[in-house]
Amino acid sequence: MFKAIIIEDEAKGLNNLKNLLKEHCPQVNVIGDAGSISEGAALLEEESPDVAFLDISLPDGLVFQLLNQIRPIDFEVIFVTAYEEYAVKACEYSSIGYILKPIDPDALKEAVSRIHLRQDSEVEKRLDLFNSYYNNPNAFTKMSISALDGIYFVNIADIVRFEAEDNYTHIYLKSGERITASKTIKAYEDLLAPFNFYRVHKRHVINLNFMRKFVKGDGGYLVMDDDIQIEVSRRRRPAFMERMKRLQEGL
Numbered sequence: 001m002f003k004a005i006i007i008e009d010e011a012k013g014l015n016n017l018k019n020l021l022k023e024h025c026p027q028v029n030v031i032g033d034a035g036s037i038s039e040g041a042a043l044l045e046e047e048s049p050d051v052a053f054l055d056i057s058l059p060d061g062l063v064f065q066l067l068n069q070i071r072p073i074d075f076e077v078i079f080v081t082a083y084e085e086y087a088v089k090a091c092e093y094s095s096i097g098y099i100l101k102p103i104d105p106d107a108l109k110e111a112v113s114r115i116h117l118r119q120d121s122e123v124e125k126r127l128d129l130f131n132s133y134y135n136n137p138n139a140f141t142k143m144s145i146s147a148l149d150g151i152y153f154v155n156i157a158d159i160v161r162f163e164a165e166d167n168y169t170h171i172y173l174k175s176g177e178r179i180t181a182s183k184t185i186k187a188y189e190d191l192l193a194p195f196n197f198y199r200v201h202k203r204h205v206i207n208l209n210f211m212r213k214f215v216k217g218d219g220g221y222l223v224m225d226d227d228i229q230i231e232v233s234r235r236r237r238p239a240f241m242e243r244m245k246r247l248q249e250g251l
Contacts, residue, residue: 001027001028003050004029005052007058009035009036009059013080018030020108025108025112037063040058048074050076054067077127078096078099080098080103086134088100090129090131090134093140094133096126142154145181146182147180156192159173159207160226161207176226185203185205189205198240198243200222201232210226211224211225220237
C-alpha cells in the first residue's frame with residue numbers, strides 16, 4: 001500500500017481523483033488532502049506520505065513554492081495539471097510523474113505503477129531537473145532516465161543513440177555505457193527532437209552530432225563515431241536526406 005496525499009483546490013477535481021484512485025488504484029490509500037500551499041505545508045508536517053498528487057496552480061501560488069519550503073523531500077511526486085507544454089516536457093525530461101486533466105484512468109494507473117521506492121527515487125535530483133527545464137527551457141542540458149536498475153542523470157549531449165528492443169529502449173552514451181529503460185523509443189524521439197536527434201529506422205534514433213558517414217546504396221546505412229553501423233530504412237531515407245541537406249546548408 002502507498003500512503004498518499006492530494007493537494008488540489010477544486011472540490012470537484014479532488015473528489016474525482018479520490019474516486020478514480022479508489023476504483024483503479026486500490027494500492028493507494030489517501031490519508032489527507034489540502035487546497036493551498038499553506039494548508040499543504042501544514043498537512044505535510046503531520047503526515048509522511050509515500051506519494052503526493054499535486055495540482056500545479058493553487059490559490060496562493062504555484063505548488064513548486066511548497067516543495068521548496070519542505071525540502072528535503074522523501075516522497076514521490078505526481079503532478080496533476082491541465083496541459084501546459086513546459087510542465088509536461090519538464091516532467092518527461094526529469095522522470096517526474098504527471099496526469100493531465102481531465103484524468104484518464106489508464107494514465108492514472110500508469111503514473112501510479114511508476115512510483116519508485118524511497119531508497120532509489122532520487123526525487124530531489126529529479127525535481128531540480130524539473131525546475132531547471134520549467135524555468136529556463138532554452139538552457140536545458142540534462143535529463144533523467146528511469147532505467148530498469150535505477151535512475152540515471154545524463155547530459156543530453158553525451159547520448160549517442162537509442163535502440164528499441166520490444167517494449168524497452170537501450171540508450172548508448174559517449175562513455176560506452178548502456179542504459180536500458182522501460183520506455184518506448186517513440187517517447188524519446190518526440191522528447192529529444194529539439195536537441196538534434198533523428199529517427200532513421202523503426203529501431204533507431206540517433207544523435208546527429210555523432211554521425212560520421214552515410215553510405216549510400218540500396219542498403220544505405222550510417223557509420224557512427226563509435227564505428228557502429230545503423231541502417232536507414234527505405235521509408236525514412238528521403239526525409240533523412242532532406243535533413244542532411246539542411247544541415248549541410250547550415251539551416
